[in-house]
Amino acid sequence: MLDRDESRTTASLIIPDPVDVDVTRDDAAGVDSDVMTEEMLVNMGPQHPSTHGVLRVVLRTDGEMVLEATPHVGYLHRCAEKIGENLQYFQFIPYTDRMDYLAGMNNNLAFALAVEKLAGLEVPERAQYIRVIFAEMNRIASHLVSMGTYGLDLGAFTPFLYAFRERELILDLFEAACGARLTYSYITVGGVTDDIPAGWLERCVEFLDYFEPKIKEYNDLLSYNHIFIKRTANVGVIPPDRAIAWGLSGPVLRGSGVAWDLRKATPDLVYGRMDFEVCTGKGRMGAVGDCWDRYFVRIEEMEQSVRIVRQCIDQIGGAAGGHKAKMPKILKPPAGETYYGIENPRGELGFLVISDGTAVPYRVKARGPSFCNLAILNEVATDCLLADVPAIVGSIDVVMGEVDR
Amino acid sequence: MVPAPDYIPLINLPRPIEAVAVIAVYLGFVSVVAMFFIWWERKVSAHMQSRLGPMRVGGWHGWSQSLADGLKLLSKEDLIPDEADRPLFRIAPYLAFVPAFAAFAVLPFSAKFAFVDVSITVVLIFGILALEVLGVILGGWASNSKWSLYGAMREACQIVSYEIPLGLAVLTPVLTVGSLSLVDISIDQGGGIHRWLAFRNPFLFVSFGVFFIASLAANKRAPFDLPESESELVAGFHTEYSGMRFAMFFFAEYAAMFLIGGLAALLYLGGWYDPFGIVLHMEHTPSLVWWAALAGAGIFVVKAFTMVFVQMWLRWTLPRLRIDQVLYMCVKVLLPLACVNLLGVALWAWLFPGGAAQLAVQIVLTVIGAGGAGAFLAILVWAMFFRGRGITVSMLKPWTNLLHRTESK
Amino acid sequence: MLEAILFYGFAAMALAGAFGVLLSRNIVRTAVWLLATLGAAAGLYFLLGAMFVGAIQLIVYAGGTLVLIIFGVMLTSKNPHMRFAPRRAEVAVAAVVCLALVGLLVWVLLHSTWYVGPIVQTRAQWAQTGVNEHPWAHDLQAVTQFLDANHVAIVDAKGVPCGPVTLAGLARAAWYELTVMPQGDQGDRRQPLHDADGKPMSGDQLLAELHALPPQDRAIDDAALESAIAALESPDAPARTVQQVAYACGDADLLTDADGDGTRNIGLGFLGVYLLPFEVISVLLLAVLIGAAYLARPRVPASGGTGGGR
């Protein structure tokens, strides 16, 4: 708006000297392309339908071309880490839910594991199985949202509703287990808050039986849709070396063909006993590391998660122990610091927890995958079309609650 | 060619009164159709997405939802952005709204319900519709919003390009029938499904596809809804509009949906004639002429609604194209195809003025087309009765038990 | 009366648009004012019976050219409120010159006698007999319908069919004493309609014959035919009708078709009399296409980026 005001007052008064103008325009014309339109600064967000929350991307555009896309973060900053320094360890669990609110279970898990490592707690086997089941179910739910909203970003409405239909069933399962549908605080330090209800596992199997064929439906409806492929293949390509250089993780990294998954690389919990594959982008529709690859990695990961959950359900009957370790009333880990990272649906979610031996952590620091993945946006969303920006942002799949914390 | 039934004036009233009556009927119909489509699209999309859609307002399936929305929009504050070009901002919705409704005047519903008796209705209807784009462009520009400006630029770009293949596609039926009058073109298709222009020859068959795609783009319907693509441009050209002015853009789009469906029916799908030649027979039986007119209008409306349904179906199925792909599609796919069709139709008329070859081709194409339509209906019935319902109800019901937490084992 | 109302309405709209264009400082508003003029001009064309031109005006001018212009405005206006105010002296000079021009033009127009009537070079005496004053009927529709229903065609003196029977054709037949022939398939068109004496029938005779036919043999009733013929012969038919009939009676057989607005003849004209200009303009358009593409082409190929595989 500023430029308009400015020019309104000056246009009729200050007419640049033709000689100067000639020179400057020649220079500009040498660099740039055809029709010299005005460059515009466009705010995509913080209130924009397709920036997934309150992400603000400032676009420098020339017509439909995006010359520069700068993400601006912080609109959802809630001092989560600072709050962590003022609460007891298990009291911080509900705050982790609210970081990546689409994958609350995984966030709980990451913090719980970090604290357990710090305190040297041993978690019973059954609790570990329950944790894996819930983490993987939440991965499915999170990827469903990601897939659905990605369809929305590209103008396909229906997959979104289908994804939410299935997610709803997962949330029902979660609700049955812990009473909450979004901010679970179910996985906690030492195990899970409560054992799974009777008949839950059967319901879970029923859901998996129902859900597995649906993945094919998503592929028919969206993944292999010609327009969808045209919109995503070869768009926003992140080569493997750039992905590693930017410290990306999760489906964004694997979409670039790098087979890095913390569940395989550092198999904690019972992941070591599970038979599953690390899905990577293979460039089936275009270059390796394009939006379609990143999207499809998530679809494939849902299948793998189903496999893991099935195995867990098969094995949980033989697991020893209860749902929670014996815990002191007030947890006071020995002084020291630890970092623990797990494979969140969006990538490596790690917590650095420093204890000074009191009941309250000295420092809590989260390493969020969305925040790190978002960093590459400017590099990827340069010299693309305006319509590619939602496609790229959507394929990176950020959750602003976790970016801003 | 089948001789045209004689034109008899609709009612023997003084001219001005007849005009007023006709205008009243037309405006009523157009408004009701636009509102019905808004409700219908919500229901269609809902059922495609295993939802129910509007269910509350007015009783049965929320039938008066559009009415309630209209009232709500009427009573909303009419916001005008501070820096907007106020006169243009105000006039733009009307510029979009009036042509969409005016074009109905030249749309014949059946041989007797064709109120504007000019010989060039095809050209006229596109002439009137061509004005609609200006409303959108000006609305987008006058809003003084960058998103709106993008919407306006895209609209200008898209419409100006797609009018060419659209026009060329429309020329093929015109060339085949030898008339620019929608009534004449329609009358030529009476007497059975094999007479329908889409099934006359392969070029017209393809031309129907070109026409339909180009008309989608010209009406900025998905997957060509770039001017208002909500995931990229917030709401495109009507980002800054609220209340009734917004509703006018909305109305214009839905009215134009019917126009496009109606044009597809008139130009390619046999106009107001049924697939078995019954209406034609009735038209030539003096005692049944009026029944023929009524039945024809009904059939025409059904055909137009079917085409509108297809537009909705596409919208809720397909992702959106990108602007370069939209233009690629126009210039490198539809435009050559339309040119080839035009040439092909001319050659066809020259090579096969009639006879066995023509009839054989007609029969083959009719079988293909009717088979396609049958498959479409089958899918529809299947989806309605066996698919959408089974999932939600049977899956969700037993789950409610789980809400009561049971003892852990 | 209606014609006058419509004319003044459209004229007012056109003038409002023109002055809006002239006085508006904002370039987009200028374009909108131009839209008013273009629309009003299309309305005037409709009023003058040039339906096709009117529709083309709407499609090409309002829908195409104007959109192009607005598009250009958007591309080139750094700020849409940019003003290039002319100097007062310039305004004064322009106003004086243009007002003088309008005065001159109007004076010339009003003091010129335009030849209003058909071009009838071979029948110069027709013009001399004062066709403009001849009381032609304004409602020959009934007769025309009757002729259509009875499959009667009209040919000129050389035996060339004048196309489907129309007002114009009938008028011409009656006036020129052309021969009336039954309309059949392509082959037997040149069989003249004979009267009782075996001589080819003239238009006047035809009308008389029609009148004499028993009512059950006609598509129109007695009263309608009566009134049509009466109107045809009435001495005080309005002059407007004379002009319209005169217009319809123009020399070209191509002039009117069954729909009466000449669209078909425009098409025939493009591929007949006007073939050469048509082709020349086609070539010109091709040149324009190439030229515009050349002018707007990218100077330097856009730098390739990582995003957007196009």
Add this chain to the structure above:
Amino acid sequence: MNHVLHIGLNHYLVLAAILFAAGLCTMTLKRNAIGILIGVELVLNAANVNLIAFSHYGTGLIDGQVTAIFVIVLAAAEAAVALAIFLNFYNRLATVDVDRGDRLRG
């Protein structure tokens, strides 16, 4: 009174004359290149009104209508070329003020 209510050729000619003058005035007064283009369109429209009116009231032939169609089509072509030129002009001089374009060298 009859001259007012009874629309004839002269009515159209006078209207066209005024449109023509307005267009000419626009061309002279606007310094915005696109404004000038709009003025040209106005002049062309005035000519078209004349053509159609003469076609109707004059010869009664279709010459006028055919010429009018040619004019309309050529106006579209002219607008396309003119806009391409203006875009180049704008690229070079960063303005559409035609007074700045007095130096034609590249």
